[in-house]
Amino acid sequence: MTAIRIRRVPDQDAPIQARHPDELLSVLYAHRGLSDPAEAAPGLGTLAPVTSLHGMEAAVDRLVEAIRSDQSILVVGDYDADGATGSALAVRGLRDLGARRVSFLVPSRFSNGYGLSPAVVEAACGQGADVILTVDNGISSHAAMARARELGLSVVVTDHHLPGDALPEADAIVNPNQPGCDFPSKHLAGVGVVFYLLAALRGRLRESGWFGTDRPEPNLAERLDLVALGTVADVVSLDRNNRILVEQGLRRVRAGRACAGVLALLQVAGRDPARATAADFGFFVAPRLNAAGRLTEMSLGVECLLTDDPDRALAMAQQLDALNRERRAIEGTMKEAAEAVLDALILDGESLPPGLCLFGEDWHQGVSGIVAARLRERYHRPTIAFADAGDGRLRGSGRSIEGLHLRDAIDWVDRRHPGLIEYFGGHAMAAGLTLRPGCLEPFRDAFVEAVRVQLGDIPPTPEIRSDGALPAELLTLETAEALRFGGPWGKDFPEPRFDDVFEVVEARLVGDDRRHLKLRVAPPGGAVIEAIAFGLGERIEAAHGAVRLVYRLDINSYRGRQSLQLLVDHLADPVEM
CATH class of the missing domain: 2.40.50.460 (OB fold (Dihydrolipoamide Acetyltransferase, E2P))
Structure with a gap:
């Protein structure tokens, strides 16, 4: 240890x-x-203004047109809890605002990979979509945007991941981390970006006289349970703005005003909604929601958050709970195998390198990130765990330590060793990538060197903070x-x-x-x-x-x-x- x-x-x-x-x-x-002390959880009225999000006006323009023209809007989300809550929020919120033709699609981790791809765009076209609204993805989807233009589809991107050198050619991009965006909370989760988009869209529709007796204006704050869950689940920084969103969402959960799916997930986890905390979301609800995207398809999780039928929500929550137990069993087996590899390195007389890259032929793609996190915690090394993605490619999920920006380290490898990586993206503390066939060993060597550039040969001693x-x-x-x-x-x-x-x-x-x-x-x-x-x-x-x-x-x-x-x-x- x-x-x-x-x-x-x-x-x-x-x-x-x-x-x-x-x-x-x-x-x-x-x-x-x-x-x-009042700044620990300030009120909704002190949220950062929606107008400071760059690209918001263009996004609202396109969505207002779609709503008023009764066009089909397809929400394309990510397969983690942030993507699931953001997708459910987008579908519910657009329907609340009067959009009649709204559906969702979550790409498969196993057949589609992460985010908006040309294949997903073609599937959207086949479903009759006029507008694609991405949630928690899209900032790196250049090829998908080109395919959407060829097919005549509009794309509105909402994301919070770090962009590359160039932005995709979408109709609109709302991302607090894109160049030129002055939004003060750079740590907004994907679901938080969607909440801001809905607020801006409601404001524009209100100004145009859209709401009335037959179409009442919705209270979007009633959807903050989803915002709170996704924000906590994505482990983004709880800066002032995010604390407001989470605290206000938890207030509604404790008051019994959460959606049926959130209440059901708390129930199967054995947590009392009246005493719900961020820890309940992070350690009990989020893993069950994430289990769908890790082992099967996240559509189950989104449907659980969309239904208003408590019995149906509970049945789906129970399915998610069973998947989570299966995920834990797979994770345990993979973790033992990974530690055996590390033990062999030590027994061979080799000291652990500053960065770890591990691969298991029978490892599960959906659990590799959790294994990377466990090994990161045990050995205090940035770790990437790879699983077989088919056709000789390897799909990896990485977790970092304080002091090492993981996405930047992978970008460093990609710039100096082009051709190894097919795709990558992520944050400072977590990232994902796909390696081309036969590239594991050269990538491992390059990744270790990239870690050395940032941290040196020996990572700093980990600390545990105490008050x-x-x-x-x-x-x-x-x-x-x-x-x-x-x-x-x-x-x-x-x-x-x-x-x-x-x-x-x-x-x-x-x-x-x-x-x-x-x-x-x-x-x-x-x-x-x-x-x-x-x-x-x-x-x-x-x-x-x-x-x-x-x-x-x-x-x-x-x-x-x-x-x-x-x-x-x-x-x-x-x-x-």
Whole structure:
């Protein structure tokens, strides 16, 4: 296992100076750069203006024409949770606004690959589409745009991925990361871009007198449950703008105003909608929704989010839950195989390279990204896991570490070694690519060199952030409850973690595979508390005497009784900091 350094923010030895949960939240917000606690989740009225999104006017022009002329609009989404929620939002929102001919298509991960392709454009034409509206893709689809022009189809692109050197020749492009866009939130998820497009479209239609007694103006805020789910699922930065979208969406979920599909997915995951948090979306709902795109087709996930029939939504959510269990089994097998490859490298006397590229002949394309993430976490190396895409090609999914921009590293390889990569795209922390036949070994060498350019031979020591030592008097259910709803917490606005030395009273392995560590620990000057360390069963030998724990506060509910529980993220020697 890679060594981990505990970093307190701010760097201080004394316990946090707070006596009540409200005081504690103010301290924690300050640690995250907020001097005003109200800025943790400001209101909808303070969202960044829609007018600052470049390309919005042209997109609205084309869609208003389509709606008024009763043209057919086909939503083409991505096969992840951001794409699924964005597709459902686009279909629901356009129908809410009065569009009568709206349908969707999600390209197959296995037969079509990612995003809008010429083949998908031809399929859209065959379905009678007049306008293609992309969701969470399209910014790199140059060939598809050319085919759409040949067939006489209009294309409106909504995306948030980083563009290449040239933009595709679409009718309109709305992407906060395109050149010339002054939108302040560059971290808007794909579903967030769609929400802004719908808001701008509603404004234009309102000005033209489109709404009236027979066609009431919709309240788009009622669709924020989908925006919140997709934003959290895509692990984008929870900057001010995204915190507004997520917090407002969660408010509606807790009030019982979510769509039937979101409520059903929470139900099969065993989560209470009235107490839903961003963590519930990220760790319980999103994996079940993503399972459809990983193992079969994401159309199942989109349909689950589109239906208003609770029984039908629940039946589809149960299918997604079964797919997620299957995905976890496949992932476990692939992870074991990948770790065996790494173990062989170590046994051969070789040190791990700064970047990892692994391939399994029988690996599943839909799970390779999760395997890459697990290995990245274990070995603190940017990792790309490849699976067979057919015809000798390999499709890879990569995950990065702090300090390495993964898409830029792949772009570096593509520029210096043209001909290896057929397609690539992504972000700083995650990217996907397809290799041409016979190109794995030269790509692996080039990727390692690209990582060295950014990081050097040895990646920096990973750190786990802590807000400091929590006073024993704040280790209470009341504090846990305040922290639960004090967010939304997520990327770049992390859930509060604390660290301190505890005395281990009892330690045992739990779970079907005995991978988890169940503890009873005593804090300095406090009573014994239950704790659980998921996936840290291998640390059982170290779990005795005095240990330093990095933990989060949680509430354990069992048979109607609630008790405080620590969720342990790291267990270290008492002197390890």
